[in-house]
Amino acid sequence: MSAIVTIETEGLAGPPPRRGFPGVTLLRSTHGLQRGMLLGGLAVITLFVAVAVLAPLLAPYGFNADRAGGVIFGTQQAPGAAHLFGTTVGGQDVLSRVLFGARTALTVIVLAVAISLVVGVPLGLVSGYFGGVLDRILVLITDALYAFPSLLLAIVVSIMISGGRSTPFGGILAAAISITVVYVPQYFRVVRNLTVSVKNEPFVESARITGARPGRIMFRHVLPNVSQTLPVLATLNASEAILTLAGLGFLGFGIEPSAAAEWGYDLNKALADATNGIWWTGVYPGVAIVLVVAGVTLVGESLNDVLNPMLRTRGGGTSTADEDEIAIAGDLDPAAGELGSGSDATPTTEDDR
Amino acid sequence: MLILVTVVFFFMRVIGDPITASQGGRLSAVQLAQRRAAAGFDRPIFTQYSEYLAGLLHGDFGTALTDHRAIREVLVTNGAATLELSVWALLVAFLVGVPLGRLAARYRDRLPDVSIRTFAVLVYAAPVFFVGLLLKLLFSATLGWLPASGRASAGVEVALTNVNPKTNIMVVDAILYGDTSYVLDVLRHAILPALALGLLTAGVFIRLIRINLIETMRTDYVTAARARGVPERLVVRKHAFRNALVPVVTVMGMQIALLLGGAILTETTFEWQGLGYVLSRYLLARDFVAVQGLVTAIAVVVALASFLIDVINALVDPRVRF
Numbered sequence: 001m002s003a004i005v006t007i008e009t010e011g012l013a014g015p016p017p018r019r020g021f022p023g024v025t026l027l028r029s030t031h032g033l034q035r036g037m038l039l040g041g042l043a044v045i046t047l048f049v050a051v052a053v054l055a056p057l058l059a060p061y062g063f064n065a066d067r068a069g070g071v072i073f074g075t076q077q078a079p080g081a082a083h084l085f086g087t088t089v090g091g092q093d094v095l096s097r098v099l100f101g102a103r104t105a106l107t108v109i110v111l112a113v114a115i116s117l118v119v120g121v122p123l124g125l126v127s128g129y130f131g132g133v134l135d136r137i138l139v140l141i142t143d144a145l146y147a148f149p150s151l152l153l154a155i156v157v158s159i160m161i162s163g164g165r166s167t168p169f170g171g172i173l174a175a176a177i178s179i180t181v182v183y184v185p186q187y188f189r190v191v192r193n194l195t196v197s198v199k200n201e202p203f204v205e206s207a208r209i210t211g212a213r214p215g216r217i218m219f220r221h222v223l224p225n226v227s228q229t230l231p232v233l234a235t236l237n238a239s240e241a242i243l244t245l246a247g248l249g250f251l252g253f254g255i256e257p258s259a260a261a262e263w264g265y266d267l268n269k270a271l272a273d274a275t276n277g278i279w280w281t282g283v284y285p286g287v288a289i290v291l292v293v294a295g296v297t298l299v300g301e302s303l304n305d306v307l308n309p310m311l312r313t314r315g316g317g318t319s320t321a322d323e324d325e326i327a328i329a330g331d332l333d334p335a336a337g338e339l340g341s342g343s344d345a346t347p348t349t350e351d352d353r
Numbered sequence: 354m355l356i357l358v359t360v361v362f363f364f365m366r367v368i369g370d371p372i373t374a375s376q377g378g379r380l381s382a383v384q385l386a387q388r389r390a391a392a393g394f395d396r397p398i399f400t401q402y403s404e405y406l407a408g409l410l411h412g413d414f415g416t417a418l419t420d421h422r423a424i425r426e427v428l429v430t431n432g433a434a435t436l437e438l439s440v441w442a443l444l445v446a447f448l449v450g451v452p453l454g455r456l457a458a459r460y461r462d463r464l465p466d467v468s469i470r471t472f473a474v475l476v477y478a479a480p481v482f483f484v485g486l487l488l489k490l491l492f493s494a495t496l497g498w499l500p501a502s503g504r505a506s507a508g509v510e511v512a513l514t515n516v517n518p519k520t521n522i523m524v525v526d527a528i529l530y531g532d533t534s535y536v537l538d539v540l541r542h543a544i545l546p547a548l549a550l551g552l553l554t555a556g557v558f559i560r561l562i563r564i565n566l567i568e569t570m571r572t573d574y575v576t577a578a579r580a581r582g583v584p585e586r587l588v589v590r591k592h593a594f595r596n597a598l599v600p601v602v603t604v605m606g607m608q609i610a611l612l613l614g615g616a617i618l619t620e621t622t623f624e625w626q627g628l629g630y631v632l633s634r635y636l637l638a639r640d641f642v643a644v645q646g647l648v649t650a651i652a653v654v655v656a657l658a659s660f661l662i663d664v665i666n667a668l669v670d671p672r673v674r675f
Contacts, residue, residue, distance in 0.1 A: 144652075148651075148652060148655070149611070149613045149614030149617070149651065149655070150611075150614055151614040151617060151618070152613075152614060152617065152632075152648060152651065155636060156644075156648070159636065159639075239478070243478075243480055246480050247480065247482075247614075247617075247618055250480070250482050250618060250621070251617070251618070251621060251633050251636075251637075252633075252637055253636070264480070264482075267480070267482055267483060267486060268482075270486065271482070271486060271489075271622065275489060275493065275502075279490050282483070282486045282487075282490070283486075283487070283490075286479070286480070286483035286486060286487070289478070289479070289480055289483060290475060290478045290479045290480075290483065291478075292478075293477075293478035293479075294474050294475055294477075294478035297474050297477060297478055298474060301474075
């Protein structure tokens with residue numbers, strides 16, 4: 001939940017930071033339905049992380065095992081006492097694969113979001129702050145990347161990384177990098193555009209006059225003022241990252257099936273089963289994807305609603321909480337704050353101004 | 354546009370030359386070199402690049418390495434299939450998304466809103482191939498109402514290949530053929546893929562229309578209409594709804610990228626012989642000449658679409674001027 005922490009500590013401009021656990025303030029500023037959505041999403045995420053961490057303890061068998069103690073499971077066994085979720089075409093235990101799949105998904109998301117932030121944010125800062133030719137070129141490239149269907153981009157990159165052949169080289173890392181390429185342009189755009197609008201503010205100029213170096217100005221003065229939207233963007237990207245990962249796996253460009261359990265790959269294998277009325281091989285991994293993505297999206301949307309004064313419901317929260325929200329979101333223009341609303345499409349509105 | 358083409362070209366070349374990629378394990382080094390020389394991949398990269406560009410200008414996208422189909426021909430036949438699927442999907446998205454988004458905005462934070470928003474989140478969260486799998490399970494495996502895959506039954510597909518002029522858009526072909534049962538057969542095959550892809554887009558529509566409508570409902574002219582005693586139903590319909598649609602048009606253009614991405618997955622799920630289907634086949638076969646051609650074409654289509662949307666936007670919204 002470092003996402004929430006960031007907003008609370010860095011976003012406050014006027015009032016002195018309050019003591020106490022930061023997420024609580026945010027939660028208190030929600031109410032009714034919104035709080036329900038946020039809590040529901042958080043609960044799903046907690047469950048997801050717990051399952052991912054504890055997968056080896058929870059799963060009855062290994063994710064790639066088709067036998068235990070010399071007894072072969074048999075293929076496409078219906079759910080029963082030995083296999084709660086049944087077995088797959090390859091004779092693996094569906095429950096074990098679903099549980100281990102959570103581990104794969106979590107690793108990839110964390111890696112993908114982290115890499116996107118580490119690459120996208122500094123690029124956006126530098127590009128927006130210095131402007132000039134570099135800025136032009138970077139904007140052009142990201143625009144071109146942006147016009148691509150994201151899944152296609154991820155596929156092309158995943159092939160590039162594996163050199164046209166599937167190699168065992170860090171399947172998870174390769175998948176994470178493929179996904180990263182899709183999201184770096186989004187962070188770049190948001191940070192760059194906000195940097196451009198912030199860099200002529202008086203506080204940046206005074207920092208410059210006192211002789212601060214560009215690096216210090218960018219990271220100490222500009223960054224805290226452009227980072228308000230990042231938690232929302234990161235949360236929403238995390239949910240898209242799961243979908244992209246599953247899409248890659250489904251089409252056969254993801255992680256090697258023997259290296260890790262992956263929900264998308266399992267769904268691909270389950271497709272033929274569905275035609276024959278075998279439901280358990282596909283439904284469980286599918287439901288897992290839906291649950292996790294929905295959970296993460298709910299949190300992202302709630303954050304967006306709370307942080308964006310344009311969308312706030314009437315009578316929400318206490319008066320102090322309201323002031324905080326305005327302080328947090330005051331610098332944003334509506335288009336920037338609305339990032340979450342149109343999924344991957346909206347950031348482009350930034351460009352119009 | 355030029356940048357897009359360039360990016361694609363150099364992206365694909367970074368991977369290595371196409372012959373090595375597709376035949377690497379199977380041929381000896383000498384044979385490989387011969388093949389590469391024959392195809393011209395041993396020349397300086399900028400020569401290849403300028404030649405490729407010149408070809409593109411003449412509408413020549415090259416020929417696939419694996420099955421020797423001209424990419425232009427692939428674009429026309431399979432592109433028509435993707436176009437057909439996209440139109441059906443957009444139709445579903447509109448029919449589902451617009452009324453639901455409107456309802457959700459009008460009953461904000463009450464039961465209809467909550468259930469519609471939950472629906473939108475679920476639809477968004479469900480990968481299109483999972484929705485497809487569920488639809489197949491329900492409608493074709495369990496109920497047996499609808500076919501699970503393909504664009505038409507085998508017999509119908511064969512019959513339709515002889516239609517002249519052939520549009521490759523199955524419904525049109527079937528209508529031209531003049532047999533009602535064929536038209537029905539084609540339509541029945543289209544329902545499940547269109548639902549799967551359309552619901553995905555509908556989720557985006559619902560969220561978008563809801564938020565825009567809510568924001569429009571706060572404007573002064575809506576308040577003014579209410580103050581004049583216009584019934585709430587009419588306020589929504591006449592005053593707010595139309596203005597809320599303006600930004601939706603913009604996002605529609607961007608949805609085309611999403612739709613094409615979703616089409617790859619939907620087509621694979623339902624074995625719908627469209628661009629996405631052949632693209633993933635060529636990708637798995639490491640046929641990078643074909644991939645390069647198709648990817649370029651898709652990028653160009655997306656760029657064109659967003660340009661068109663800008664133009665439409667300028668027509669709809671008088672404040673946008675170039």
